[in-house]
Amino acid sequence: MGAWGPGLYQDDVALDVRDYYKDQLHRGKEGEQITQELIAQNSDILEDPDDGPVFWLALADVQWKMGRLENVVKQNALNIIDENVDLMRWQHEEPGCVKKRLHMLSELKEKLLSPQPEMKKVSQYRLFHCNWKKGDVYAYQMLGDYAKEKGFFEKYVFFVKMDERTWHPGHTVPVVYFYWMISDVLVETKELKQAGYMPQVYAPQAYINNPKLKKRYRLTLLNTSMKVIPKKNLIYMGNIGNVDEIDEKTLTPYAVGWKEFEEYIIQNILEWNEYKVF
Incomplete structure (x- = not known):
């Protein structure tokens, strides 16, 4: 309402x-x-x-x-x-x-x-445009306390930029696929392509309970300024060119900020690794 x-x-x-x-x-x-x-x-x-x-x-x-x-x-x-x-x-x-x-x-x-106030000065938005290119692959090394608690400290997860979208009030942010791989070391991009993508947003149980629910794979990373990007965690692994896309354009990509990212992705990994058959 x-x-x-x-x-x-x-x-x-x-x-x-x-x-x-x-x-x-x-x-x-x-x-x-x-x-x-x-x-x-x-x-x-x-x-x-x-x-x-x-x-x-x-x-x-x-x-x-x-x-x-x-x-x-x-x-x-x-x-x-x-x-x-x-x-x-x-x-x-x-x-x-x-x-x-x-x-x-x-x-x-x-x-x-009555007389109106003086014309107020209005600050202009400082809009951020992430310059990652489609096909750019990154490794993210988990270094936070939650990673230590869950046994993922210093392990790597990997993602590829597959698109971008506008985030209020006009930031351009990347949309990515996460590869279904967690590793102690960096791996070749060809290994990542063979691993496939890990579903996002919903836990496996949601799809078990609702077989008609379409799985989501795209994730929006909220890079709204250079200072919020965790540079110490990210390693650029090159550009793979064309990205194999999954038909889910009717579904809005889930969005996660970098402050919440590590806990989110670890929880996602733990839930989906238990149901790798999906």
Whole structure:
């Protein structure tokens, strides 16, 4: 169930408008451009008698707070308040909340008629692009406390980059296959190809209980800056060129951060090695 309540941002439409506006400012866009994008992207919402007023109220509010209130947006919001357009929905669906909604609208009108703050400076996103190439193979040596506890200390696991995806707010991160091999030493890439890929996300029992469940193999590694990549653990083993892919494009790759990676992959290994028949 989405947000719902008499507060301005107890509404999914209002939240979406506010978040998009702020997000696009962080991407370096001007306020007027963002407004036009929002209008173009929300034509259906603007025609809706319930959601349309919420759109303008939220847009006016966030623009005022950011010191970028546009006259047209301000006037649309004030007209909605003065003509009680927004209240009709509440009188019909939630009469018990009318007073709270009316109070919110009154405060918003007072705000919009007052001098807005100075235009706020908005920092730009620092987006990271992982420069690994498709077919790049890496060994990861497990050196953490969890690896010691589970008997995997200094052992290697291996993966190949097979794709990439965008991670909020716009980072480019690698999608990989993990080879079904754990080793005390580095091995040749041809041995890895023969080992096949290890399934990810679900434990084997999930597939036993649901035979129609399609196995997932792709894993997103959240490399969102150079400093989070564990360079001391990674060894580049070369590029194998074409990657043998498994048809699972309809499934979203599971994502794991480097802080959680070692524990995640060890648990995955322990679970799947018990059911190697899969």
